[in-house]
Amino acid sequence: QVQLVESGGGSVQPGGSLRLSCTSSGVAFSLYAMGWYRQAPGKQRELIAHIASDGTTNYVDSVKGRFTVSRDNAKNTAYLQLNSLKPEDTAVYYCGLGGSGLGRYYWGPGTQVTVSS
Numbered sequence: 034q035v036q037l038v039e040s041g042g043g044s045v046q047p048g049g050s051l052r053l054s055c056t057s058s059g060v061a062f063s064l065y066a067m068g069w070y071r072q073a074p075g076k077q078r079e080l081i082a083h084i085a086s087d088g089t090t091n092y093v094d095s096v097k098g099r100f101t102v103s104r105d106n107a108k109n110t111a112y113l114q115l116n117s118l119k120p121e122d123t124a125v126y127y128c129g130l131g132g133s134g135l136g137r138y139y140w141g142p143g144t145q146v147t148v149s150s
Contacts, residue, residue, distance in 0.1 A: 035059040035139045037128050042144030045118055049148070053113040055128030055141055063106035065132045069113045071124035071146075078127065082113060096122075118148045 041053040055067065066085045072078040082102040083091045090102050101114040111128060125145050131138035 035130070035135070037130060037139055037141035039126060039128055039141040039144040042126060042146045044147040044149065046150050047119055047148055049118050051115045051118065051146060053115065053126055053128075053144060053146075055111045055113075057109045057111075057130060060109075060130065060135070060139075062104075062109040062130075065130050065135070067102075067104060067111040068129045069100075069102055069111075070127045070129060071122075072127070072143075073121075073124040076124075084111060115146065118146075120148050120150075122146060123148050 036058045037055055039053060039055050041051055043051060045051055064086055066083060068080050069082040070078050070080050081093045081096050082100055084102045084104050092100060099117045102111065104111045123146060125143040127143045128141045129138055
């Protein structure tokens with residue numbers, strides 16, 4: 034059974050940093066791309082960062098230069114480093130994993146990030 038669990042969320046002041054983790058189980062983690070998403074109140078969930086199985090990364094423009102996605106295949110874990118946080122980054126952050134052979138896309142339960150002074 035594939036499971037994803039995010040951790041590392043919290044409340045920070047503008048300009049602060051957080052490091053989110055997404056730990057997986059029940060799946061050959063190294064074979065699959067991982068996505069980080071966020072959903073702000075009243076808005077749709079959006080993909081903000083993506084890391085392929087070969088480590089290639091992509092970011093949405095709003096986080097480019099501030100957020101960094103990485104992965105440690107030995108720990109079955111993906112990370113999202115959030116720097117220079119802004120109030121508009123406030124959202125629930127989710128990780129997701131999917132690919133051919135899995136049959137469906139998997140999500141974690143999410144972790145809340147709140148940026149406020």
